[in-house]
Amino acid sequence: MSAQSTSQLIAVCNVSQIFGAPPEEFCALHDVSLTMEEGAFVCVVGPSGCGKSTLLQIMAGLMTATAGEVRIDGEKVAGPRPDKVGVVFQESLLLPWKTAVENIEFPLALCGVPASERRSRANALLELVRLIDFANRLPDELSGGMKQRVAIARALVRHPRVLLMDEPFAALDEQTRTRMWQELLDIHARTRATILFITHSLIEAVYLGDVVQVMAARPGRFIERIAIDLPRPRTIAMLGSERLGALRNRIWDAIAEPEASV
Amino acid sequence: MRQLLIVMLVLAGWEALARLGLLNAVIIGSPSLVVAAAVKDGPAFVSAFAITAYEMLLAAAIACAGGVAVGAIGGASTRSSRVFSPVFSALIALPLIVLYPVVVAWTGIGPISKVIYAGLAGFFPIALATVSGIRSIDLRYAELARALGATRRQIVIQVMLRLALPAVLSGLRVGLSLVIISVVQSEMLSSVDGLGFLISYHRSLFNVGQVYLGIILVLLVAAAGNFAVSALERRFGRRPSLLQAGA
Numbered sequence: 001m002s003a004q005s006t007s008q009l010i011a012v013c014n015v016s017q018i019f020g021a022p023p024e025e026f027c028a029l030h031d032v033s034l035t036m037e038e039g040a041f042v043c044v045v046g047p048s049g050c051g052k053s054t055l056l057q058i059m060a061g062l063m064t065a066t067a068g069e070v071r072i073d074g075e076k077v078a079g080p081r082p083d084k085v086g087v088v089f090q091e092s093l094l095l096p097w098k099t100a101v102e103n104i105e106f107p108l109a110l111c112g113v114p115a116s117e118r119r120s121r122a123n124a125l126l127e128l129v130r131l132i133d134f135a136n137r138l139p140d141e142l143s144g145g146m147k148q149r150v151a152i153a154r155a156l157v158r159h160p161r162v163l164l165m166d167e168p169f170a171a172l173d174e175q176t177r178t179r180m181w182q183e184l185l186d187i188h189a190r191t192r193a194t195i196l197f198i199t200h201s202l203i204e205a206v207y208l209g210d211v212v213q214v215m216a217a218r219p220g221r222f223i224e225r226i227a228i229d230l231p232r233p234r235t236i237a238m239l240g241s242e243r244l245g246a247l248r249n250r251i252w253d254a255i256a257e258p259e260a261s262v
Numbered sequence: 263m264r265q266l267l268i269v270m271l272v273l274a275g276w277e278a279l280a281r282l283g284l285l286n287a288v289i290i291g292s293p294s295l296v297v298a299a300a301v302k303d304g305p306a307f308v309s310a311f312a313i314t315a316y317e318m319l320l321a322a323a324i325a326c327a328g329g330v331a332v333g334a335i336g337g338a339s340t341r342s343s344r345v346f347s348p349v350f351s352a353l354i355a356l357p358l359i360v361l362y363p364v365v366v367a368w369t370g371i372g373p374i375s376k377v378i379y380a381g382l383a384g385f386f387p388i389a390l391a392t393v394s395g396i397r398s399i400d401l402r403y404a405e406l407a408r409a410l411g412a413t414r415r416q417i418v419i420q421v422m423l424r425l426a427l428p429a430v431l432s433g434l435r436v437g438l439s440l441v442i443i444s445v446v447q448s449e450m451l452s453s454v455d456g457l458g459f460l461i462s463y464h465r466s467l468f469n470v471g472q473v474y475l476g477i478i479l480v481l482l483v484a485a486a487g488n489f490a491v492s493a494l495e496r497r498f499g500r501r502p503s504l505l506q507a508g509a
Contacts, residue, residue, distance in 0.1 A: 060409050061409075062405060062408060062409055080408050080409050080410075080411060081411075082409065082410050082411035083411075085409075087406070087409040087410075089402065089406065091402065093400075093402055093403055093406045095403070095421070095424070095425075096425075097424065097498075106410065107410040107411055110407075110410060110411050110412050110413075110416055110420075111411055154410070158411075
């Protein structure tokens with residue numbers, strides 16, 4: 001197990017998660033393993049209730065797995081590690097009384113970074129997500145897409161080794177979502193961030209990822225790993241391409257008949 | 263300006279009715295009697311005002327600090343709030359005045375007994391509002407803060423309490439009113455000083471002017487308390503205003 005984890009940035013090793021006590025226990029994850037190299041963009045796709053979010057919570061150190069372990073940089077995850085893992089949820093969860101720049105500074109304030117350094121690091125990230133002109137707006141004054149961009153900036157402000165995203169664009173309208181795809185691909189290209197992206201949208205998974213991990217439910221498990229051979233940079237035109245459609249159908253087949261792949 | 267005019271008119275009407283003998287000045291008083299009382303017993307009222315204000319501030323500080331602290335702990339931990347909430351809810355229905363003789367027996371009739379009694383009266387609504395405020399916030403904020411590296415203490419103080427602040431403030435409004443009421447009430451019951459004591463003392467001597475002077479001073483204290491809470495609500499209340507964004 002340890003020999004494998006040293007060569008990888010992230011190693012999820014045989015993770016299982018069981019909720020509840022024996023008579024009514026529920027197996028949310030069963031023997032899930034995953035490795036990610038530096039700079040990888042891995043999408044996890046599966047039906048709702050398949051344990052995608054549970055996996056993310058375990059990787060973020062927000063939940064302890066019943067069995068197995070997660071290693072980042074060879075170090076076992078045992079609790080939240082904001083210096084190693086940045087998290088973006090479906091809701092932006094910006095603190096409503098703080099401005100955009102103050103929200104991005106928040107993780108730095110929590111660990112006692114001096115105010116001037118906080119401001120300059122937050123401003124650099126506002127530049128990255130192209131919201132520098134909105135630095136002093138409150139969340140209520142930002143659009144849904146802008147809020148999510150601030151949430152991404154907040155997740156990146158401590159320079160984590162990996163960015164975990166849990167259906168971050170699911171609550172946005174389609175046009176905004178498409179723009180956010182470009183935005184995220186651009187951020188990925190510029191920062192070479194390592195990203196694990198959870199979604200239930202097949203198109204989204206294929207369009208964004210280098211690899212799509214397909215999950216099945218009850219118990220939650222990986223049933224297929226599909227390498228996406230679409231070239232980068234990805235462009236809007238590819239959304240209508242035959243290759244993308246074929247990959248999407250392959251994932252659909254895997255999800256539609258999970259029994260056959262076990 | 264118009265408000266001032268209305269006050270003047272009311273005062274003038276009051277004085278006129280009393281002078282013309284249409285109302286019994288011994289019962290209803292008159293503005294000139296109040297002025298005469300202020301001239302005669304001004305220093306006594308000033309020092310009583312200071313004592314009452316001091317008792318109220320101390321009691322308010324105890325009620326706020328204790329109520330918010332206990333409410334935050336009770337609200338943040340599921341176990342304790344299940345234990346505390348029914349107890350609190352039962353206690354809030356208790357007429358606290360029945361405890362006042364006990365407090366006096368413990369601490370005497372000086373300012374301390376007022377501070378303890380009023381602090382206790384203000385504590386319960388503030389603690390209850392804080393518990394329910396924290397219980398009603400979106401727990402995903404707490405999880406996010408944990409993922410961002412916040413300690414348990416930082417989560418409670420910097421995220422949960424701040425999110426619950428509008429609810430805490432409405433508890434503060436009730437709690438501070440009870441503090442003001444309870445201080446004056448307890449001073450009227452058994453005491454040797456303070457505005458409540460002076461009102462009660464002069465009432466027994468039929469010094470109508472002094473009674474009204476005391477009442478007016480209590481009204482001023484209540485208005486000041488109300489103003490302070492309103493200012494807090496404007497700054498931290500339900501609606502994050504667009505005005506403060508520019509600042």
